[in-house]
Amino acid sequence: LDIPAARNNVRLDHALSITDKLLTKNLGKSDRQELERLKNTLSVMQIKGILTPAEMDVLNDNFNALLKLMAKYNV
Numbered sequence: 001l002d003i004p005a006a007r008n009n010v011r012l013d014h015a016l017s018i019t020d021k022l023l024t025k026n027l028g029k030s031d032r033q034e035l036e037r038l039k040n041t042l043s044v045m046q047i048k049g050i051l052t053p054a055e056m057d058v059l060n061d062n063f064n065a066l067l068k069l070m071a072k073y074n075v
Contacts, residue, residue, distance in 0.1 A: 012046040015066060018075060025073045035069060038062050
């Protein structure tokens with residue numbers, strides 16, 4: 001069961017814009033590395049478009065990590 005790309009891209013566009021906003025902050029080294037890894041993963045998923053259920057789980061994990069960074073840096 002694949003999720004249509006259109007539904008994925010809306011969330012990915014928003015998540016990627018948040019990663020860009022966070023990257024302008026004065027981040028700790030480990031947070032910056034995690035954020036760059038998140039951004040790369042999200043970008044690959046956006047290019048792929050249609051995600052498998054396993055990839056959707058990875059996407060949700062990335063969203064959770066992004067939310068933690070947003071809270072930490074008040075974004």
